[in-house]
Amino acid sequence: MMTSYDSSSQAKMGAPPDIPPSEQASADVAPPVGITPPQLLAQDAAAGRRGAAWRLLYWIMENDPRAVIAVSSIEDDRLAHHLLEFIAIGTWAGKPFVVPRPLRSAFARTKLRTLFLPESGMEPARAEHVLLSGMSDKRPGVRETAAHILGIVGSRAATPQLISALQDPVPAVKIQAAKALGRVGDSSAVPALLKALPGSDEQMGSQIFTSLVQLGHAAVPALMEASTSNSAWTRWHCLRALGEIGDARALPALVNALEDSDHSVAWVGAKGLVHFGKRGIAPVLRLLTKTEMTPWLVETASYVLSTEYRNNPKLKPYLEPVVQSMRGVAFRVATTIAAHKALTQLIEQGLIKA
Secondary structure: OOOOOOHHHOOOOOOOOOOOHHHHHHHOOOOOOOOOOHHHHHHHHHOOOHHHHHHHHHHHHOOOHHHHHHHHHOOOOHHHHHHHHHHHHOOEOOEOOOOOHHHOOHHHHHHHHHHHOOOOOOOHHHHHHHHHHHOOOOOHHHHHHHHHHHHHHOOHHHHHHHHHHOOOOOHHHHHHHHHHHHHHOOHHHHHHHHHHOOOOOHHHHHHHHHHHHHHHHHHHHHHHHHOOOOOHHHHHHHHHHHHHHOOHHHHHHHHHHOOOOOHHHHHHHHHHHHOOHHHHHHHHHHHHHHOOOOHHHHHHHHHHHHHHHHHOHHHHHHHHHHHHHHOOOOHHHHHHHHHHHHHHHHHHOOOOOO
């Protein structure tokens, strides 16, 4: 009997430690494949016969076109369900499966997942139906694997179930659901991803961030609204995503973040502004002309401006005096004057837009 496959920990298929040494050794020696045609193997595998299943999978791994055709020719969902189960947890039709060595690798699982992709094996409608069914399976490994493959397929029909899976009790399932929503690209998932942020851990939060960035410009309005959340954790992720997406609509939110009450949020706002290049200079200078200076604002604004003139030496004569004013003893007074002067000169010289 083999252990369940957990994709989040990159566990490998193989015989479990409770198999006696003699049986372990025999599991490492694949029995003869035989000459049974893949079409017959597929029928027997669909009926739950494990010997036929591993032989069919072996021919798939050997790139035998007859085996792929056999998978696509089965007229019901049984084979696809068994295949999803095998990829996810290493059993076949609910029964233990001593997996021959050629089928134990991560590449083997990757190659078998390919059978669910359009034009790569089984009928697309059947693949989608089986994967959607897998999202409701009682076994977490199957739910996790189904979410993973649905994301690769890019099935928009899966969006509602993937959104529901963000509340799954198993963290690995939630992470795969968040990843899949980013890959699918349905903007209706944005509110659900943002709602999942406050209770997320670092791994889940990182995946939500990545998915929001993948959703791109469609996510910007909701991200801007959430960037004023009472949760610093939520503000941090939203501002980071806005910086990565690079949509000009996000500039006000990123500039306002420079004086956020949370130091880490202020800094992620500054990091995000750097992505905008010269487009971020005027909003920052305007902020400095009308806002009371604080030590945190000095840090974040000087970082943005000094980064810009290091990247663009033409800006240095105008921006360096502002940075020097912010770092001087009289920064609370001198910064406003220096920022106003720099803004006026840069616009007059045509170096930035008003």
